[in-house]
Amino acid sequence: MGGYLQYTFYEFATLGWIEETVRPLVQGITQAIVNAHDNIQNGSLALSQGELLNTNINRSPQSYLLNPIEKRSRYKYDVDKNMTVLSFRNENYDGLGFISWFAVHGVSVNNTNRLVNGDNKGYAAYLAEKMMNGNNGYRNNFKQRFIAAFAQSNEGDVSPNTLGTYCTGTDTPCDGTRDTKCPNNSQCVGRGPGWKISDLESNRIIGQNQAFRAMELYNARKAEVKVEGPLGYIHRYWNITKSSLVQWLNTAGTTDGPALNGFYQNTTSGTFGWNIIKDIVQKPSEWQKKCQAPKPILLDTGEIEIKHPWQPEILDIQLFRLGNVFIYAVPSEFTTMSGRILRESIKDSLIEHGLGNNDTIVIHSGPANGYASYCTTFEEYQHQRYEGASTPYGPYTLQAYVDAFKDLVYMMANPNNSRSNVSETLPDYTKKGFNFTPRYRSDQPPFFKKFGDVIKDISATYYSKSLLTYPYVISAVFVAGNPRNDPMLEGTFLTVEKKIANDQWEIIRTDNDYDTRFIWKYKYQLLGISEATVEWHINQDIEPGIYRLGYRGNSRSSFQE
Incomplete structure (x- = not known):
């Protein structure tokens, strides 16, 4: 819930009402409205709809089957497979963007993840905009011309973990209930299509499916309906x-993210211990x-x-x-x-x-x-x-x-x-x-260092594409300030730049990109000394050239409010 919901139950889930979350959220929404107002132009709307398969399943099919047969018989699937795309174009019929609605939970990246991630909807938006904008989105203060939004629909019981649910470390099917209790403290967890590689690979596949289908519907002009x-x-x-x-309090969790031990789905009676606490x-x-x-x-x-x-x-x-x-x-x-x-x-x-x-x-x-x-x-x-x-x-x-x-x-x-x-x-x-x-104190650089200095540099050697195993990770560590000081709205904590002339560099990646990572941690918390690791997970599609990694951030001085 991100620390911006004002009700006690939701605040407990995120340790409270967090101003560092609320302020950027409000500022971002406000700036988006201002940007939209400043770029008003005449144009047209169109709507397209089409089926998208292999991207969602019902995670509670037993519950769905309890619905009356006369209602269920009207539908081919136990989840909605239709995607709806609302397209925006200017008077010259140039594309401005679209909004896509499709029902699938944003839980491809599992709850072991500790980095900010837009999950499958975020990756879909990222990929669609990259297809339409190329690298132009990194110029002009990171503002992009074509905007792709992937909105949510009725996804309450809909999972992106399309291979089903299994006890972790086994191939034993389960459904999260006491009847299929997993052995040896393993958990009942859903598997995405790329689970053998990583949850990030599953996320990429499910996001890519949505992006490609949305682009197909956006470009299917003969099938679209004019909105007027x-x-x-x-x-x-x-x-x-x-x-x-x-x-309400649900403690059992889902097969997309199990919660407290000892609680199971499909429970209609409380436990002895919890009844006392209740x-x-x-x-x-x-x-x-x-x-x-x-x-x-x-x-x-x-x-x-x-x-x-x-x-x-x-x-x-x-x-x-x-x-x-x-x-x-x-x-x-x-x-x-x-x-x-x-x-x-x-x-x-x-x-x-x-x-x-x-x-x-x-x-x-x-x-x-x-x-x-x-x-x-x-x-x-x-x-x-x-x-x-x-x-x-x-x-x-x-x-x-x-x-x-x-x-x-x-x-x-x-x-x-x-x-x-x-x-x-x-x-x-x-x-x-x-x-x-946890409260955080002012930032301090290590002795004989200043903020932004490189603690651990990348190798100065040249890499041969033919000798690398992909994805290959290049990283550097910098003297940092706490990222809570500045969320870098419309900016980035990291850059990957390519040399295009003697003293000219072009930004080709930011912290928005799927193949970059920004990892921050305290080195000595009591002293306020921290470091940031910037990673670039390169693949074989990267062009030969000279590249460099950059870090951006802000420090908080002593006694600063």
Whole structure:
């Protein structure tokens, strides 16, 4: 959750409300809006849709099968395989960018990773922009002309680990439940298509699949639908607790990332030890138990009154109109079937109120504008796998969303009706947050060194492409400052430069690139002495030439705020 969600439960997951995370996030969003405003131009929109295979699977197929057969029989797959691409072009029909929606969790890079990573969606955006921009994105202060965005859809039960789940270190299948408990403390973990090499290879494959398919749809102009017509939007702060109560703690984790030992998916009764802890912290009321059944209440976050609400009560929901295309935004992670049901309900409401027809396209986008855990169907909730156990507002959460979006459609169709002005006030708990992250002191260079000095240089010898084993790692270590001092927005912590003339160098890689690594650590924490390692994992496609590695950062002096 990144340290920017203001509710207690989510703050615990990241050690609190972290200003070093929040400020760059706000600044980045604001700057993106400013950049968009400063580059407004006339153009056109088009929509393309197509199937993408071998990229996602259902990680809770047992829960999906609990949905009524009459609903499941309408669909070929137990996950959504369709990708939707909204393309942007200028008056000359030159490409400006696109937004792609496809349902797949961003969990290709597993939870052993300790580096910032955009996962498969991030790699897809990176690859698509590289295909369109080449190296031009490194010039002009790293600003790129063509922008590719890979948005999320109803991915609640959808995994990129397409080979299935196995006990680590074995070829024994498992599903994360007590019935398939893994032996010898091994864990039930999903395998991506490149698992034998690394999780990063799996990430590359799943991201590449999305990028290539999105580019195919973007370029399939004969099959695209022109988007034109009236524009509109409706937004509401909605109190979901007026429909059901908030409480949840999921400790079992998923097969994409197991959590606490001793907890399993598909659990409908609490453990002896956790029941004691639960009752000490907050004993749930009988009404709360009935409301959440068959879920075992492991932590009654809905009735705890410590600091401020542990989970959100006011949710941020939206509906956008672009002609005959409607995009709705939800803060929860919807499972495949719950997303299908809400999408169809919204389309029916649009037709009922004269805003849509049988050709209307409705796009599910989320989680957006905050975070409110998961949303399953009533039937999936009964199974209490990860998604059901992570649905905080009870078994009727989906119906609450369906009713809320019926209201949004009504509000869009009747903007002057008094009912259309109903919205709650979003509370602000940011001043009540806590921060348990380790404090960091001022930065100091080692004796006889200054910031940016090279501690360990790369070899000065020439490398022969024919003699190297790829990928080949080139690295250098520098005297550094804490990266928390400056997140380098629209900049980079590292550079790989190629010599193009006597004293001229061209940047060919930054910390945005998939074949670079920026690794920072304290050398002597009490003294504030740290170092940064810059790595370049080169492959056989790199052209012969002279290259150098660079490090960029900022230090924090003593007594500096």
